[in-house]
Amino acid sequence: MMISWDLILPVAAAMMAGGLVGIERTYHGHPAGFRTHILVCMTSCVLMLAAMHQATWAFVALPDQRLVIDPTRMSHGILTGIGFLCAGVIFREGFSVHGLTTAASLWTTSAIGVMFGVGMWNLGLIAAGATLLVLAILRFLDARLPHVGVMDVTLRWTRDTAPEEATLHELLAENGLKSVRIGHVISADCQFHEHHIKARGPMPLNVAGLSRRLGQQTGLAGFSVMPRDD
Structure with a gap:
């Protein structure tokens, strides 16, 4: 060969x-x-x-047959x-x-x-x-290029301290963000209430400002602010 x-x-x-x-x-x-x-x-x-x-393939065509192959x-x-x-x-x-x-x-x-x-x-x-x-x-x-950024925000509240969605909208608006979708998750022991938020805003996103504002919230056991980047 x-x-x-x-x-x-x-x-x-x-x-x-x-x-x-x-x-x-x-x-x-x-x-x-x-x-x-x-x-x-x-x-x-x-x-x-x-x-x-x-x-160059090692195959044998049938007798008297013409083989036409489409690559x-x-x-x-x-x-x-x-x-x-x-x-x-x-x-x-x-x-x-x-x-x-x-x-x-x-x-x-x-x-x-x-x-x-x-x-x-x-x-x-x-x-x-x-x-x-x-x-x-x-x-x-x-x-x-001027464009809108997207971030995922997860808020974990202790029991009975989770605010209404209207309050979350105001909190995001203070940092130039608008919520597109808000999801709710209750822990199995009912001790925590999580908000899963998809938010949009003009770039650059005010991640630091939002993080500082969330750190001041009473009853917030933890949070995650993740700008989307693909």
């Missing part, structure tokens, strides 16, 4: 492109990072190379199957959903591997560069 550079170079390029995207994800502490993106991009490339070189079916299977892996990095915490950007980067990385596998080097390199541009450079632009 001879190893051809036509096989080695696309795989190496796919590993490099996937690794660059993975470095950005790893640097920012996301669950699918360096090695995961390399494996996704490399595997997509290998599968497409196999589909593009079907003339695009392999890419359809890859991009469909990668959805299961992407679903693994998306998780919900309270009212927040995290991991959407990382899932999108895995899906894009898979497509980049497909481009290298079918020999479209120029499009693969363009896609890899554009992905890095969006993830690394546009991150700073996104942080400076």
